[in-house]
Amino acid sequence: MTDFEEYREEMVADIQETVTRANCQPVIFAGTGLSIRYFGAPSWDGLLETLVEDCNGIEQKYGFYRQTRDPPEVGQFLAEQYAESAWSDYGEYDEEDDESELVGWNENIFDHENDRDVFLKAKIADHIREKTPEMVGDLDEETVHEKISLDVALREIELLQEIQPHAVITTNYDRFFEAIFNEEVTDDNLLDDDRVGSAGFDRDGEVDPEEIPSYRVVVGEQVLRTRYRNIGEILHIHGSVSDPRSLVLTEEDYHEFNNRRRYLSSKMLTYFAEHPLLIVGYRPDDTNVQQVLTWADEVLSDDQTITEDIYFLQWDEAAEDRDEYPREHDIKLDDGGHLRVKSIVANDFDWVFEAFAEGDELAVDPRYLRSLLAQTYDVVSSMSSGGEVVDVQRLEDVATNQGELRTVLGYLGDDVDGVPPVEFDHTIPPEKAAERIGFDHYTPLNQNIIAQIEEETGVDIRAFNNRYHINLEGGGNPRRYSEEAIELFRRVKNGEDYSLDISDERIPD
Secondary structure (H helix, E strand, O other): OOHHHHHHHHHHHHHHHHHHHHOOOOEEEEOHHHHHHHHOOOOHHHHHHHHHHHOOOOOOOHHHHHOOOOHHHHHHHHHHHHHHHHHHHHHHOOOOOOHHHHHOOOOOOOOOOOOOOHHHHHHHHHHHHHHOOOOHHHOOOOOOOOOOOHHHHHHHHHHHHHOOOOEEEEOOOOOHHHHHHHOOOOHHHEOOHHHOOOOOOOOOOOOOHHHOOOOEEEEOOHHHHOOOOOOOEEEEOOOEOOEHHHOOOOHHHHHHHHHOHHHHHHHHHHHHHHOOEEEEOOOOOOHHHHHHHHHHHOOOOOOOOEEEEEEEEEEOOOHHHOOOOOOEEEEEOOOOOEEEEEEEEEOOOHHHHHHHOOOOOOOOOHHHHHHHHHHHHHHHHOOOOOOOOOOHHHHHHHHHOHHHHHHHOOOOOOOEOOEOOOOOOOOEOHHHHHHHOOOOOHHHHHHHHHHHHHHHHOOOOOOOOOOOEEOOHHHOOOOEEOHHHHHHHHHHHOOOOOOOOOOHHHOOO
């Protein structure tokens, strides 16, 4: 076995142990490197160089400006140049022409209320949209990186999908992650600005499962306005070509982004504290990596020098021929400090993605988990005293007791922590419940069965909501019983032994 093979086995075991211990899906922080690898997206410098070449009135080569400016400063310079060029050419446009077709914008780009950088950002959006495949199946040998084959790219993408990440955080402008995790790029995947935090249901509260994307796309400032943490999101923290105004590009954009930093970091902290993190598609000295790890460092204790759950993956064409394989990588932070993360080097990513996908697969599509979270939040937060009733005690039990939550969700697996594999399903009205156990009317059910249970156990199961009975009459809903209640009633009627599976804390005084 070669040194690399030993290293790979060690790292695979380490990743699998981390994912298993975390007992949750990883978060992926992905950069332009992946887009360059799979469909030939431009690098940061490559994009700016193209913009310099395409702008009328710029005579110098890109290197001339880059020697004395960092990329955001070049972006600021180009924003002004593109604005000057657009306005100088405006007189050549016929007012009846479709300006959106001429300048790559979906409205009147020459509106005086627009920022001057809209011309540059519209150009960038058009350029990247043109290069980005709408579906993974659109990839071909001509567009994947010259160092890999199309088969390798497709295999890696398939394994990336199998990770089922809790979230994908990216600074990329392109929408290729939407093609990976939602199967195609479509504006239907975008978060509705009018309902930031919603899960794809309409204003009447109805859900069409086919119209809910597996991963909801959240762009730019929308990240700050989501009302709660969701599963299954692609977070474009530097904006997306779906909304050119959102692009963090110029010096002014970065200044504004940094002003919002503490709000954004508070959104990210939960991800880093609770989920394994895979960083891929960036260089170690990338300012975006330094920034996101500065956020991660905030959740570490003072005596921690390395976080066990953060992995930094780098591509190295000669990975198999290296003399040594450092297991850790020291990365400089924004605040001047350093953070050591676990280091992975590889000339292909399939074994890395496969190791991260080895955790327990989500039994439910992320779209339905996200919809459940969103609808629960909206329903409960909108409840009022005007006719809708919330069983507050039940809500508190579900929120604080995993067993109660398993029951509500209809957990049908093995007995876990004393929680039986039953389905919480109160669908049986009193008349049907009486009929199921051989009575013609619900009165004998109340007088002969439920009264006996109360006399023998001291518990009136109709006095509160529980696994056997629920009453939401205040909301216009009648009393209902569960299948467990039917079995309980049968046992009492037949004189068999029985017991109530209700914790003492749930029984009211």
